[in-house]
Amino acid sequence: MQFELLKTDAGCAARLGLLSTPRGDVETPTFMPVGTQATVKSATPEQVAESGARILLANAYHLHLRPGEEIVAAQGGLHRFMNWPHPIITDSGGYQVFSLPNVQVDDAGVRFRMEKGGQPVELTPEKAIAIQQKLGADVMMAFDECVSYPAPYEAAKTAMERTVDWARRCRESWTNPEQALFGIVQGSTYPDLRRECAERIAELELSGIAVGGLSVGEGLDTMREVLAFTVPHLPEDRPRYLMGVGLPEDILAAVELGIDMSDCVIPTKYARTGVIFTQVGRLRVMNNDYRKDRFPPDTACRCYTCENYTRAYLHHLFHAGEIFGQTLATIHNIAFYMNLMADIRQAIRGDRFPAFKAEFLERYLREGKKRRRVG
Amino acid sequence: MQFELLKTDAGCAARLGLLSTPRGDVETPTFMPVGTQATVKSATPEQVAESGARILLANAYHLHLRPGEEIVAAQGGLHRFMNWPHPIITDSGGYQVFSLPNVQVDDAGVRFRMEKGGQPVELTPEKAIAIQQKLGADVMMAFDECVSYPAPYEAAKTAMERTVDWARRCRESWTNPEQALFGIVQGSTYPDLRRECAERIAELELSGIAVGGLSVGEGLDTMREVLAFTVPHLPEDRPRYLMGVGLPEDILAAVELGIDMSDCVIPTKYARTGVIFTQVGRLRVMNNDYRKDRFPPDTACRCYTCENYTRAYLHHLFHAGEIFGQTLATIHNIAFYMNLMADIRQAIRGDRFPAFKAEFLERYLREGKKRRRVG
Numbered sequence: 001m002q003f004e005l006l007k008t009d010a011g012c013a014a015r016l017g018l019l020s021t022p023r024g025d026v027e028t029p030t031f032m033p034v035g036t037q038a039t040v041k042s043a044t045p046e047q048v049a050e051s052g053a054r055i056l057l058a059n060a061y062h063l064h065l066r067p068g069e070e071i072v073a074a075q076g077g078l079h080r081f082m083n084w085p086h087p088i089i090t091d092s093g094g095y096q097v098f099s100l101p102n103v104q105v106d107d108a109g110v111r112f113r114m115e116k117g118g119q120p121v122e123l124t125p126e127k128a129i130a131i132q133q134k135l136g137a138d139v140m141m142a143f144d145e146c147v148s149y150p151a152p153y154e155a156a157k158t159a160m161e162r163t164v165d166w167a168r169r170c171r172e173s174w175t176n177p178e179q180a181l182f183g184i185v186q187g188s189t190y191p192d193l194r195r196e197c198a199e200r201i202a203e204l205e206l207s208g209i210a211v212g213g214l215s216v217g218e219g220l221d222t223m224r225e226v227l228a229f230t231v232p233h234l235p236e237d238r239p240r241y242l243m244g245v246g247l248p249e250d251i252l253a254a255v256e257l258g259i260d261m262s263d264c265v266i267p268t269k270y271a272r273t274g275v276i277f278t279q280v281g282r283l284r285v286m287n288n289d290y291r292k293d294r295f296p297p298d299t300a301c302r303c304y305t306c307e308n309y310t311r312a313y314l315h316h317l318f319h320a321g322e323i324f325g326q327t328l329a330t331i332h333n334i335a336f337y338m339n340l341m342a343d344i345r346q347a348i349r350g351d352r353f354p355a356f357k358a359e360f361l362e363r364y365l366r367e368g369k370k371r372r373r374v375g
Numbered sequence: 376m377q378f379e380l381l382k383t384d385a386g387c388a389a390r391l392g393l394l395s396t397p398r399g400d401v402e403t404p405t406f407m408p409v410g411t412q413a414t415v416k417s418a419t420p421e422q423v424a425e426s427g428a429r430i431l432l433a434n435a436y437h438l439h440l441r442p443g444e445e446i447v448a449a450q451g452g453l454h455r456f457m458n459w460p461h462p463i464i465t466d467s468g469g470y471q472v473f474s475l476p477n478v479q480v481d482d483a484g485v486r487f488r489m490e491k492g493g494q495p496v497e498l499t500p501e502k503a504i505a506i507q508q509k510l511g512a513d514v515m516m517a518f519d520e521c522v523s524y525p526a527p528y529e530a531a532k533t534a535m536e537r538t539v540d541w542a543r544r545c546r547e548s549w550t551n552p553e554q555a556l557f558g559i560v561q562g563s564t565y566p567d568l569r570r571e572c573a574e575r576i577a578e579l580e581l582s583g584i585a586v587g588g589l590s591v592g593e594g595l596d597t598m599r600e601v602l603a604f605t606v607p608h609l610p611e612d613r614p615r616y617l618m619g620v621g622l623p624e625d626i627l628a629a630v631e632l633g634i635d636m637s638d639c640v641i642p643t644k645y646a647r648t649g650v651i652f653t654q655v656g657r658l659r660v661m662n663n664d665y666r667k668d669r670f671p672p673d674t675a676c677r678c679y680t681c682e683n684y685t686r687a688y689l690h691h692l693f694h695a696g697e698i699f700g701q702t703l704a705t706i707h708n709i710a711f712y713m714n715l716m717a718d719i720r721q722a723i724r725g726d727r728f729p730a731f732k733a734e735f736l737e738r739y740l741r742e743g744k745k746r747r748r749v750g
Contacts, residue, residue: 324415
């Protein structure tokens with residue numbers, strides 16, 4: 001995998017780049033829809049790709065538990081298994097493991113019991129890499145310790161030290177040069193820990209570097225603050241990935257501070273509850289306002305859903321409990337995010353990212369409040 | 376709508392025909408997937424059409440209750456509402472109404488209360504036609520009284536008389552010649568009632584004629600018996616529609632006796648529980664046998680699902696509770712039914728329907744039992 005930094009916006013730290021992988025190129029800043037269990041929930045891979053997505057995030061921890069990396073490997077790897085020919089990044093599962101109850105952690109790794117059946121499972125940096133190599137991810141993530149928010153300084157420091165050590169061990173057990181490996185920066189909200197972690201992870205010269213431990217309840221202002229004092233310590237020539245973020249406003253803030261990649265369940269998860277992203281804010285399609293509405297979900301969108309269906313039809317499907325409503329909303333929400341990323345890249349290309357961001361948010365946040373009267 | 380009877384098989388009563396509608400032609404015998412609530416559950420209209428389906432069944436009763444025919448009409452009619460440009464037939468709701476608890480029936484019509492909210496609803500033959508005209512169905516069904524099985528002779532006779540009278544009233548309130556209207560033959564399992572009903576409905580000279588009141592628990596042998604003494608009394612120059620049938624073996628039996636059209640929820644409903652139809656019988660993809668299976672769901676099929684996914688992937692999706700599994704199984708099962716109908720038509724064209732049916736069932740019913748060892 002190669003990363004080319006094409007330019008930085010004249011008015012802020014926003015970057016335009018190109019991630020080249022054997023399975024195709026990805027323009028950055030990019031957003032990665034989430035396909036945790038080897039499927040982007042309720043959509044076909046073709047629908048996801050038609051919405052503009054060219055890289056997905058799957059989850060090594062979930063796929064290890066079910067169906068198991070051996071089965072995926074025997075099926076020809078994750079891409080063939082799920083029929084997605086474009087790049088895939090796999091999260092190592094650090095984040096998921098640390099949100100389990102009764103997880104035991106020491107310097108060696110983590111141990112926990114499966115929710116279903118109670119069988120013991122052990123994950124170590126070496127095992128996390130072995131799993132991701134077997135899955136055949138284009139980009140693997142190092143195994144990290146993610147503390148919850150807020151975290152006492154000592155706990156954050158211990159987790160940071162462990163995260164650096166584990167990243168080194170991941171690097172040592174990484175044997176397939178066709179697969180890229182990203183390190184993860186932890187350190188909670190502490191500038192010195194974030195800086196030290198960023199510098200020590202950078203020394204490992206991995207393919208890219210991620211900012212973890214955000215989007216854990218700290219709020220947009222704190223996230224922006226942490227990014228502001230962390231990103232300057234990330235190597236400039238590597239892709240920078242902000243994990244688990246977020247709403248359109250979060251992504252815009254992150255891009256402005258120099259983030260190249262992000263992922264989040266929000267567009268797909270919200271879709272399944274009937275929440276539609278539009279240029280003028282979010283729309284809850286189950287609201288009575290949309291019962292007879294003949295407009296497409298987002299009048300500014302050209303996706304399959306918006307080209308062929310009305311808000312009244314989606315309203316009907318969600319009220320009737322028809323899962324096709326989830327599919328249509330998922331297709332649109334992914335397209336909305338992908339269109340946002342394309343607009344972001346276009347703005348950086350023209351050195352007008354800050355103005356673009358202000359205009360977008362003006363329309364998106366303000367008009368949303370008026371929508372129910374005009375929609 | 377026009378129906379052309381192209382030929383009858385030399386060895387049985389199976390018929391080859393062509394149904395021409397303003398929205399396209401349908402070759403018969405045909406099978407109609409069910410889109411009760413203006414969607415074929417868990418599939419896009421394009422996926423349904425790619426599987427080979429060219430006519431769907433929607434339900435006027437369900438669409439009257441939600442979202443209401445006025446809303447559908449204001450959205451440009453059912454075809455635009457659900458994005459299905461091909462023909463649609465709407466069931467009038469007779470069958471659904473008579474399976475409700477506490478339904479009051481008299482010669483005027485039926486009254487019941489909505490399950491949710493308890494609001495009173497009245498349906499009459501005139502209202503059933505008005506609803507279907509507003510929906511814009513290509514083929515409307517007369518409003519009939521469907522008795523449960525088994526039915527005492529007197530109850531079956533009363534319902535049959537009412538069904539004939541209601542068909543006449545439907546005909547009188549039918550004002551749009553662009554829409555076809557089919558009558559329905561009732562009469563339970565009584566030869567004299569079925570014959571009388573068939574003859575009296577035929578006198579109304581409607582666009583087509585349906586056999587109702589079957590697939591209500593009577594079993595294949597009884598269904599075959601009823602068809603055997605009913606179909607000979609149906610007009611030869613009109614399409615003959617067997618409502619709510621069925622499994623592949625039921626459809627083959629019906630076609631052999633001269634049925635041209637049928638509908639059933641089975642392919643889509645079974646799909647949602649992980650039951651896959653194959654040339655060698657049904658396959659329960661959640662079974663442990665398929666955990667590592669690298670074959671497509673049906674090795675003889677070329678549908679989207681079978682071309683791109685393995686049994687192990689479907690096994691994984693169903694165990695992980697991912698609704699994409701339902702979508703993939705639905706696409707395949709519709710394709711399986713459509714391929715079966717294409718094979719049936721090809722067999723009739725070659726005057727070899729009885730041999731085709733025997734060969735199909737030999738493979739489909741016998742091999743199914745061995746599958747788990749070889750699959």
